[in-house]
Amino acid sequence: MTETLKQGSATAASRIYETLRQDLLNGRYRAGERLSITLLRETYEVGLSPLREALNRLAAYGLLRQENQRGFRVLELTREELADITEMRRQLEGMALELAIRHGDEEWESQLLAANHRLARAGEHTPVVEWEGLHSRFHSALVEPCGSAWLLRFISQLHDQFDRYRRVAPRAQELRHQLDSQHQELVDLALARNARQARALIEEHITLSSEVAKCSCR
Amino acid sequence: MTETLKQGSATAASRIYETLRQDLLNGRYRAGERLSITLLRETYEVGLSPLREALNRLAAYGLLRQENQRGFRVLELTREELADITEMRRQLEGMALELAIRHGDEEWESQLLAANHRLARAGEHTPVVEWEGLHSRFHSALVEPCGSAWLLRFISQLHDQFDRYRRVAPRAQELRHQLDSQHQELVDLALARNARQARALIEEHITLSSEVAKCSCR
DNA sequence: TTTCTGGAAATAATCGATTATTTGACTCAG
DNA sequence: CTGAGTCAAATAATCGATTATTTCCAGAAA
Numbered sequence: 064m065t066e067t068l069k070q071g072s073a074t075a076a077s078r079i080y081e082t083l084r085q086d087l088l089n090g091r092y093r094a095g096e097r098l099s100i101t102l103l104r105e106t107y108e109v110g111l112s113p114l115r116e117a118l119n120r121l122a123a124y125g126l127l128r129q130e131n132q133r134g135f136r137v138l139e140l141t142r143e144e145l146a147d148i149t150e151m152r153r154q155l156e157g158m159a160l161e162l163a164i165r166h167g168d169e170e171w172e173s174q175l176l177a178a179n180h181r182l183a184r185a186g187e188h189t190p191v192v193e194w195e196g197l198h199s200r201f202h203s204a205l206v207e208p209c210g211s212a213w214l215l216r217f218i219s220q221l222h223d224q225f226d227r228y229r230r231v232a233p234r235a236q237e238l239r240h241q242l243d244s245q246h247q248e249l250v251d252l253a254l255a256r257n258a259r260q261a262r263a264l265i266e267e268h269i270t271l272s273s274e275v276a277k278c279s280c281r
Numbered sequence: 282m283t284e285t286l287k288q289g290s291a292t293a294a295s296r297i298y299e300t301l302r303q304d305l306l307n308g309r310y311r312a313g314e315r316l317s318i319t320l321l322r323e324t325y326e327v328g329l330s331p332l333r334e335a336l337n338r339l340a341a342y343g344l345l346r347q348e349n350q351r352g353f354r355v356l357e358l359t360r361e362e363l364a365d366i367t368e369m370r371r372q373l374e375g376m377a378l379e380l381a382i383r384h385g386d387e388e389w390e391s392q393l394l395a396a397n398h399r400l401a402r403a404g405e406h407t408p409v410v411e412w413e414g415l416h417s418r419f420h421s422a423l424v425e426p427c428g429s430a431w432l433l434r435f436i437s438q439l440h441d442q443f444d445r446y447r448r449v450a451p452r453a454q455e456l457r458h459q460l461d462s463q464h465q466e467l468v469d470l471a472l473a474r475n476a477r478q479a480r481a482l483i484e485e486h487i488t489l490s491s492e493v494a495k496c497s498c499r
Numbered sequence: 500t501t502t503c504t505g506g507a508a509a510t511a512a513t514c515g516a517t518t519a520t521t522t523g524a525c526t527c528a529g
Numbered sequence: 530c531t532g533a534g535t536c537a538a539a540t541a542a543t544c545g546a547t548t549a550t551t552t553c554c555a556g557a558a559a
Contacts, residue, residue: 075512077349099540100541110512110514111513111514112513119335119337122338131291131295131542132520132540132541133521133540133541134540151432211365212362212365213369213442221431292542292543329543349511350550351510351551352511
């Protein structure tokens with residue numbers, strides 16, 4: 064009776080999908096590496112069918128490349144693709160932020176302040192994985208009320224792509240601090256409903272993050 | 282020996298994925314309908330594993346909705362989502378067309394002229410499925426050299442979404458003709474490298490298509 | 500009548516075994 | 530040596546059967 068506390072009850076395929084996604088974002092597997100299905104089976108102690116279903120989803124999502132009869136590979140990390148992802152993030156998140164500032168209500172303002180506070184409180188001794196979660200949620204909260212489900216979907220997808228680069232890059236303290244202070248400025252501009260400047264700042268923020276991430280390319 | 286004439290040799294999962302994708306775009310299944318796996322198996326005469334893999338891909342791509350333990354459903358057709366898709370197409374294809382006009386070379390001009398010619402030649406008695414192919418290829422050709430793989434990916438995805446609405450809508454001859462003539466104008470503006478006007482026209486073109494598609498919503 | 504409850508039928512998810520394809524080492528002719 | 534051809538091992542893809550979950554309906558209780 065206490066078994067299905069988890070809402071909905073996730074399938075094995077969904078669980079392994081989420082685990083694999085996180086592991087891919089965290090750079091557990093080398094760029095370009097071929098993922099051996101047999102090996103993955105043993106590593107995650109999961110059956111063949113749910114594993115293959117998860118891999119198929121990840122490939123459709125763009126975190127893996129599927130070659131017929133030759134299994135699945137981790138995507139490469141290239142300067143060209145990082146530039147593409149960065150520019151797309153600039154455009155789409157800039158657009159979304161402007162819309163969010165136009166449509167966001169008081170509830171949004173509260174959520175945004177809360178997300179920023181939690182992120183700012185997380186200091187040196189916070190586990191990286193936890194910080195990453197707070198960071199993701201902050202950026203989600205920022206654009207959340209833009210009014211377009213597809214825009215949010217694309218932004219999340221690009222965030223995942225971007226994180227593959229960012230998370231394996233060495234942590235540059237100097238830039239790290241600058242990026243952190245930009246989070247605060249973004250909140251201020253958002254609450255002031257200054258769409259123009261907010262858009263300019265988030266574009267700068269993304270470009271700066273991209274500089275940090277660049278060294279992870281081959 | 283003459284077996285594998287097909288390039289690369291597609292897997293069963295890839296084949297059924299493509300077939301199902303087309304059938305979904307063509308409205309073979311009702312909006313919101315629950316897809317019975319057992320029934321699909323019989324319909325397409327395919328094994329369970331490749332079928333499930335294809336369904337997982339389609340769900341990740343956004344053409345199906347997956348509910349844990351409750352299988353797969355066709356997405357609904359709603360005015361709100363059509364509006365969202367339309368606005369996203371306007372923004373992204375507008376952006377891509379400007380970039381394509383800036384970067385496209387002579388080869389692009391040729392391809393574009395060819396695609397437009399083939400589309401224009403297709404008349405009343407051309408099979409619908411063939412016309413749809415030419416139409417897709419025309420719009421692809423238009424934005425192809427924009428320089429961003431992710432932008433092209435999102436545009437294709439939105440095209441598929443949009444087609445679910447457009448293809449099940451009744452064929453309005455009046456608007457149909459107007460849309461056709463816009464294809465020619467788009468080519469003219471592209472070849473003249475008139476980015477501003479071309480962008481304006483493609484946005485108008487998308488809005489007009491959306492008007493045609495609106496009556497397919499519940 | 501309406502609302503539970505139990506359980507059978509339907510169906511989604513998973514497993515174990517089998518088949519098909521690729522990979523890589525080895526052979527041998529040139 | 531070199532390169533084409535061959536075969537065995539590795540592994541990806543698929544199948545058939547089993548397990549787990551949901552759905553639906555009959556019957557009991559309120």
